[in-house]
Amino acid sequence: xxxxxxxxxxxxxxxxxxxxxxxxxxxxxxxxxxxxxxxxxxxxxxxxxxxxxxxxxxxxxxxxxxxxxxxxxxxxxxxxxxxxxxxxxxxxxxxxxxxxxxxxxxxxxxxxxxxxxxxxxxxxxxxxxxxxxxxxxxxxxxxxxxxxxxxxxxxxxxxxxxxxxxxxxxxxxxxxxxxxxxxxxxxxxxxxxxxxxxxxxxxxxxxx
Numbered sequence: 001x002x003x004x005x006x007x008x009x010x011x012x013x014x015x016x017x018x019x020x021x022x023x024x025x026x027x028x029x030x031x032x033x034x035x036x037x038x039x040x041x042x043x044x045x046x047x048x049x050x051x052x053x054x055x056x057x058x059x060x061x062x063x064x065x066x067x068x069x070x071x072x073x074x075x076x077x078x079x080x081x082x083x084x085x086x087x088x089x090x091x092x093x094x095x096x097x098x099x100x101x102x103x104x105x106x107x108x109x110x111x112x113x114x115x116x117x118x119x120x121x122x123x124x125x126x127x128x129x130x131x132x133x134x135x136x137x138x139x140x141x142x143x144x145x146x147x148x149x150x151x152x153x154x155x156x157x158x159x160x161x162x163x164x165x166x167x168x169x170x171x172x173x174x175x176x177x178x179x180x181x182x183x184x185x186x187x188x189x190x191x192x193x194x195x196x197x198x199x200x201x202x203x204x205x206x207x208x
Contacts, residue, residue: 001048005086009056010084019063021140023133029056035121039174043113050091053083054098054118066137070106074099104161104168116173123168125182127189128183130158131203147206162186 013157017026033055039052057080061072074096077083083092086141094112101108101115102122110116124130134154138145163181169183189196200206 001052002086005049006052008052008082009174013056013060016060020059021062021136023129023136024059024062029059032058032118032121036117039117039120042174043068046090046113049086050095050114051079051117054095055121058099058102058118058122070100070103104171109171118171120174120176123172123176123179123180127186127199128203130162130186130199134158135187135200135204150182154200155190155193158186158190162188
């Protein structure tokens with residue numbers, strides 16, 4: 001991989017993630033980078049610099065517009081003039097498309113192997129992550145909810161996303177036993193309203 005590219009992203013792109021909420025912070029980005037490179041190394045002739053850059057940019061616009069962050073992030077990548085030192089216009093467009101395609105909730109299949117890599121890598125494998133994400137998102141966007149309402153809305157969101165008919169069970173393009181175990185665990189805890197609430201309160205250190 002290109003060390004100059006890595007240095008640029010670490011110095012000038014990573015600090016932007018301080019603006020994002022906890023569920024889409026730099027810790028999450030580094031997690032997705034690690035998983036992306038792991039999946040990419042199973043693909044012949046893949047460009048690891050592109051994979052690294054896609055993972056590094058995929059949530060950068062979340063603080064601007066959470067609901068459309070994939071489009072905002074793609075535009076931010078395309079507008080980054082420094083990337084032209086490392087990639088062709090065609091490669092930049094492929095990376096932007098992959099970022100747009102990374103959300104599990106999108107109805108279509110990613111347009112390239114790069115989109116499939118980032119979509120697959122951007123999956124939770126620990127219970128703490130979705131519990132924190134749903135909590136911080138609702139605190140920001142629905143501040144008038146009671147704690148009980150916030151917890152139940154979060155539980156329903158997790159069921160819709162990860163439950164037996166959840167949209168995040170699809171569009172997984174690589175063998176990932178860790179993710180399959182996570183799906184079993186999150187489905188089991190979300191199906192029990194009382195146990196879900198107890199764990200949600202514990203993980204988010206909520207004082208009632």
